[in-house]
């Protein structure tokens with residue numbers, strides 16, 4: 001997946017820059033969107049994304065996933081950047097889209113509402129220092145950057161909200177070494193659906 005730089009007019013977009021406010025749920029660090037993968041409970045989308053960097057280091061994945069503060073997954077991950085999987089730059093947007101699909105499938109009511117509330121507006125993460133995942137305010141007040149997270153959120157909205165195509169299960173990415181705690185990541189389903197099936 002290739003993502004090039006864009007320019008946005010601030011008055012025309014739904015912008016978010018933290019986990020607070022009406023659109024804070026769009027942030028990967030937002031609390032209240034717990035994920036379960038291979039029976040591992042993961043507190044945020046950010047923790048799952050960062051853990052995917054280190055498939056060969058279950059102990060680093062554990063440290064990222066079991067951190068006490070929801071905001072620190074990325075900080076912990078920074079300590080081990082030299083152990084990042086070698087193909088990371090070429091797969092990271094695909095990994096992020098997979099993470100967002102998993103977040104949606106397991107938190108459908110809450111996350112679909114936030115996405116729905118963005119209506120048809122461009123979604124932009126605004127940052128003071130990140131022109132890759134987010135966009136930065138320029139001197140002329142426009143927002144410039146790849147805005148990769150915003151773009152992937154728009155793709156998610158298009159594919160699963162506008163097209164009324166709810167996701168109940170998400171297949172693992174077809175890449176080598178897609179591992180969590182040493183085991184291949186399996187298809188992830190909404191735990192509530194699994195519970196319903198068990199008692200059907």
Ligand SMILES: Nc1nc(O)c(N)c(N[C@@H]2O[C@H](COP(=O)(O)O)[C@@H](O)[C@H]2O)n1
Pocket residue numbers: 028046049074092125126127128129130133134149
């Ligand atoms: N800590 C932080 N500050 C910003 O200004 C940001 N835009 C982000 N973005 C988030 O970081 C995650 C990607 O991390 P990597 O740089 O690929 O390790 C992703 O969740 C972005 O939304 N973070």
